[in-house]
Amino acid sequence: MSLSDLRKSVGNALYRQVGRAHSHVQKHRTLPVDVLENDTTYRVVFDAPGVEPDDVQVRYLEGNVKIRIDRFRQFRDGYEMRFPGRGMELDGEAELPDDALVDPDAGRAALTETGTLRIDIPKDPSAGSGESEVDSDAEIETDELTVDE
Incomplete structure (x- = not known):
């Protein structure tokens, strides 16, 4: 093995380790969110680039919107992975205001072409009358997660 080959081998190993560390940090850091x-x-709006509709799970739990994204890395013919820096398992959470009374079962999610996940949760109109019992653990509808332009 020549010195050039050794340098290239060590460089590739270090580069891959840095990429794995970066994706590991992404896995443990919540996604950016606006409420x-x-x-x-x-x-609730999350940045979720590279996500397909089937990759997304959305839950409403005790005043929090929680998302889980399990995306997959596409392999490209003729290319070698040099820097695996994108996290494949991503989580996000957004807390609604303490006085928020919503109907999570009527919630809907949409994914834009640019990778923005938009979750709309209607306010509960009967909440003011004291007649509503809000489900504190609900799945937000993602079966029909649409891709908007």
């Missing part, structure tokens, strides 16, 4: 509100709905 928006209008008169009828809370909108």
